[in-house]
Structures are given as C-alpha cells and as structure tokens.
Amino acid sequence: MRPLAIASAVLSFAATALCVEQGNLTKPLTSRVILPSTFKPPQNFKNANLVHIVSLEKSHPKESINVVIENIATTPQDEYFIPFTARQMETIGGLEVKDRKDPEAGLFEVEAVDFDIESDTQFYRVRLPKPLAPKAQQTLGISYSYLSALHPLPATIAQQDKQYLVYTFSAYAPSAYVTSKQKTEVKFPSTVVPEYTIIPGAKGELESPQKQGSKFTYGSFGEVPAGAVEPVKVRYEFTKPLIHVSRLERDIEVSHWGGNVAFEDRYTMTNRAANLSKQFSRVEFASQQYYNPPSTAVKELKFPLKVGSLDPYFTDVIGNVSTSRFRSNKREANLEIKPRYPVFGGWNYPFRVGYSADLKKYLRKLSSGTGYVLNVPFLEGPKQPEGIEYEFIELRVILPEGAENVKYSTNVPLVTAGISLHQTFMDTQGRTTLTLTAINIVDEYRDRELIVTYDYPFFAILRKPLVIFVTFLGLFAAAWGIGSLDVSIRGKRS
Incomplete structure (x- = not known):
C-alpha cells in the first residue's frame, strides 16, 4: 500500500488536465503540500465534546467522529487539522467532513497536507466554509474507513469453522487539539466478542467498556491532551467473506x-x-x-443495476460463466452471478x-x-x-x-x-x-x-458516416479502376 500511495503522489503531479475541470470537493490523499516533520497544528481550537463511533459491522472498519469544536484563539480561524499515523494514511479511504447541523450544505474542502515519509504523524487539513469567530462553536461530522485493517485470528480455519477478526484502534479519537469530554462507541456485528481490552476507571469511575448488546462504550473520558492514544484490541466473530x-x-x-x-x-x-x-x-x-x-466463502454476487439495463454478460479468465440470473422490470434491474467456484x-x-x-x-x-x-x-x-x-x-x-x-x-x-x-x-x-x-x-x-x-x-x-462513405467510395473506385485495366497477354506483331 505504501508504494501505491507514493506512486499516486507522483502521478498526481503528472496528470494531464486538458479541457478538464475538477469538481469534487474532497481532494486526493496525495497532496502537493508537504510540511516538515516537526510541524504541529496551532492550538486555535479545542474539542468541547466528542463522540467517536467505530463500526465493525462490515468487512472494513468505518469510524465516525461527531465533535463540537470551539475557537479559543483571538482571531477567526478556518483551518482544522486531523492527525493520522503514516500507516493509517496509506489505508484510509473516503474521509469526508460536513456540518452536522446543516448536512445539506455539502462537504467541506479536505486535503492531505503532510506527505513527509520521515514523519510518522501526518495530517488532513479541513477548510471551514466560513472562518469561525473567537469563542464560537461548530459541530463537525467526520467519517472515514480503513482498508485491509481487519485480520483473521486464527489465520487458518476448517471449511465450516467460524471466523474471528482482530481490530486495533484507540479509545481516544485522533485529535490535534485538547478534548474536554469524549467517549468511543464500538458496534459489532453480533454479541460474540470473546476478547477485548479493559480500561480501568479513573477516580472511582466504572471500568470500560460498558456493554449493551452488540455495542461497547469506552468512556466517558475527561480532558484528554492533544495526540493522546489509548490502545484497544478487540476480537469478534465475523463468519463472512472479506x-x-x-x-x-x-x-x-x-x-x-x-x-x-x-x-x-x-x-x-x-x-x-x-x-x-x-x-x-x-x-x-x-x-x-x-x-x-x-x-x-464468496458464493454469489448481487449487482443492482439501473432500471433499463440490457444484455448483461458475465465472464472470467476461462470464458463465459452461465451461472447467473438477470431480472428486469419497470422498477428494478438485478444481476445475480455465481463465481465458477466458491x-x-x-x-x-x-x-x-x-x-x-x-x-x-x-x-x-x-x-x-x-x-x-x-x-x-x-x-x-x-x-x-x-x-x-x-x-x-x-x-x-x-x-x-x-x-x-x-x-x-x-x-x-x-x-x-x-x-x-x-x-x-x-x-x-x-x-x-x-x-x-x-x-x-x-x-x-x-x-x-x-x-x-x-x-x-x-x-x-x-x-464517421463521411469516413465510411468515402472509404466505400474509394473501394468501389479502386475496384472499377482495377477492373478496367487491360491485363491480357498478346503476341508481338511481325
């Protein structure tokens, strides 16, 4: 993944932009802005209240952060930084930021601003649509996923055995600023969680996590300094393909x-x-x-297509695979296929x-x-x-x-x-x-x-029709010209 990320950075410099206008709001992971390894975000904000949600219900973990930020500087501010490790930056996908109280306003401008391979901490920079006034607050909704972040344990199982996955994360949400209050909720696909990290309670508080069905809650935690990490490791049942x-x-x-x-x-x-x-x-x-x-095992794949889709086909490296079903009507078009083998x-x-x-x-x-x-x-x-x-x-x-x-x-x-x-x-x-x-x-x-x-x-x-017309006209003319040539062989006259 690391070589791919670095190669993508090089490609982004060489990409042609002839007659192209980029209209997406979220900028690529590989940014042209490179900050020194000693860079630290200015402490212009604090997180007044933060809820960190880790969803393990699918084959890739998704994390969401709902945070109330407050401008503690003396001037309006519009740059909010989110820190990640170098490994997380390689596998992170689809980071989006929006206003939780006004989701229809669209996504905020986000870019990766640190690609210094010597630094283990890199950042996403979020541009607020309007500078936040001193002592003013705004609620951000941050969401992202990680690829290739779940690992089976044990790594090998029998054909019909249940599968268990391991995921490691921090009970403290990644933050470049002091957080006054926060908690982390972990959502599992089932209640079968045989192993998980226990965090002792501080000052007479209950230990974490608190369990409620398939949801675990770490915290609530009091004031947490910027960049703090509390490692958590969970192992849970997930007998589905990745x-x-x-x-x-x-x-x-x-x-x-x-x-x-x-x-x-x-x-x-x-x-x-x-x-x-x-x-x-x-x-x-x-x-x-x-x-x-x-x-x-992956036994079948279902493709919901747009209504009106026609003539679907499904092939692999060997050839056509007939194990498929296509259903189409005025309301839906579904293609269901089965691989040649599980x-x-x-x-x-x-x-x-x-x-x-x-x-x-x-x-x-x-x-x-x-x-x-x-x-x-x-x-x-x-x-x-x-x-x-x-x-x-x-x-x-x-x-x-x-x-x-x-x-x-x-x-x-x-x-x-x-x-x-x-x-x-x-x-x-x-x-x-x-x-x-x-x-x-x-x-x-x-x-x-x-x-x-x-x-x-x-x-x-x-x-194209002119090219086809001229081509056929030329062929007919050439055929007529060749046909009119006298190629007969005659003897010499004495």
Missing part, C-alpha cells in the same frame, strides 16, 4: 449514432478471510448448502461484468449550442451485506470521436484525471477519453454521480 478488489477497471462507452451507452467492469477480486487449514472439499461444501450455514480466504477470482442501456436515460443535450451532459454512476459494483473495499479504481469515459471541451464533476475523491484518445473501429483520430483514478474506496460510494459535460460539433457528428 471481499477486497485490488483493481477495478471500469469503461463507459458512449455512442451517439447507436443511441447506446455500454458499461464494462473488470475486477481483480481477493477474499481476505481466513485461509483453509485443509484442502477444499466440494462434497462437504455441497452437502452443507441445504442448511445454508454462515461461510467465509472463493474462500486467500483465493482470487478475476472476472468482468458488462451491460448496455439506452443513452437517453443518461445523456441530455443543452438547449443551446453543441453541449451535452452525461450523468452516470461512478461505481456500480456488487452490493453485499458484508461490504466491499476497492484499493484502486480506473474509470474511463469513452466519448464520441471529436468530442471537445470535456469537463467533469464528482464528489468521489480522486487521485488523477486526464484526457487521451482511444482508437476503435473506423476512427480517424480516436475517441476522446476521460480517465479518472481513485484509491481506497469502499462500496458506500456506489451510485455516486459522475457528471461529464462536453461539446460535440455538427461536423464531428458527421465525421
């Missing part, structure tokens, strides 16, 4: 002449669950399916899924000029109860040949963006292609919009 997509290549091809938009997703998927301690037994697996017991812990399964749709459902022509607006989902992966994490996503929007003045907008955090040409059948110079890349994305980003605007001049619309 689906990890190391690479997703998604193509969206727009055809004005065909009135069609074609989607194709190519997955490199791994199950990070506990490995099998013995050789896989298909007989044992088949006999257990009558009872449908919990399993760490994907147990440590196993890989590369495959691709594709489908088409009517272009009118995604494209709108502007009332004036030659402009078009394309609205498509950035991600349409499987929707699984255990969740899915994506380490690297490359999205290509292949527009018609001759499209120009391409711009985009999305609230998915991106690493790079660029414009290139993609050669297809009967093209003269290639089709305009917008390429976007993102890292450390979880399935909560499913169906978030990607809006692409572009101009498609009238001459560009006629280019």
